Amino acid sequence: MSYDEFYVKSVIRSLPDWPEPGVIFRDVTPIFKDPRATRMVADAFIQRYINSEISHIACIDARGFLFGSILAHQLNLPLVLVRKKGKLPGDTIHQEYQLEYGSAAVEMQTDSVGQGDKVLIFDDLIATGGTILAACTLIKKLGAEVIEAAALIDLPDLQGSARIQEAGVPVYTLIAYEGV
Template sequence: MDPSFEAALKNAVRTIPDYPKPGIMFRDITTLLGDAGAFRRAVDALVHPYVGGKVDKIAGIEARGFILGGAVAHQLSAGFVPIRKKGKLPHRTVSVAYALEYGTDEIEMHADALVAGEKVVLVDDLVATGGTAEAAVKLLRGLGAEIVAACFIIDLPELGGAERLRAMDVEVRTLISYEGH
């Protein structure tokens, strides 16, 4: 990838030390979203590999994945599937539980959000440990989706999430990466 493109995206991301707890460097993409040029370049880079291909749906993980995924779906003329925390969707849902550092959580989507065999790209802002993305892949595959790729603006490679997804035979695309947590 173009080093100037990566530098521009990194410059658009705000880093907040010690949030949400000491030792964590939180990568805040709200500043990137607020920068029209950086937002456009990031969305274009996420879309580019799939232009002219057959992608039926974009699945976005709550909440920043909704913003990015909606823009990607629009550019690809694909449908959008929201993947939400448990209890937020009004119709019949399917869910998957996944492990957190302390305890578990669940994500869900509408049971009729896609048709078996549809080609889906999963989108979120960042991949860290990969737990939520892995659960989203299981959820989508449970309804018969063919996962084309999982795409993120940011990768934190030391936390192993991208590799965790690749171990599930999912192509992973990221735009920038940061060392550390």
């Protein structure tokens, strides 16, 4: 089965005016109710990274966990979590970042990656890029290198992918939605 962008886009739910007026929320959760779409997306990412130099997959809370865990399993790589602050046990470091409507923070456990590790950051969607850039900062603070940031969806009008690339991190996504 090969990747079919039109089919996967038909499965993604677009919810107007959520979580606030004027926003169209791109809901990836219906993909997981559709085994064909799940397989297409997973296979597309697996094919991209199967022969890559990545040593770890860092997935972002919470929808990034879904495909991140599939990729880590299929590629036989360690999965590390980037979570909202206060959600991980043990020694952690955190990084604050700006949202369209305020600020937030993400954290990682201090032993999740280290010197010499080559990390793929995975999330479901790239909007303003703040979460992925915060994850990049944490990974670099822990001594590892970010090889690429990947997501199922890019919202290019919000400039997140451009910001991530300007920070020196390549970006790969399967689907782009113009307009917000």
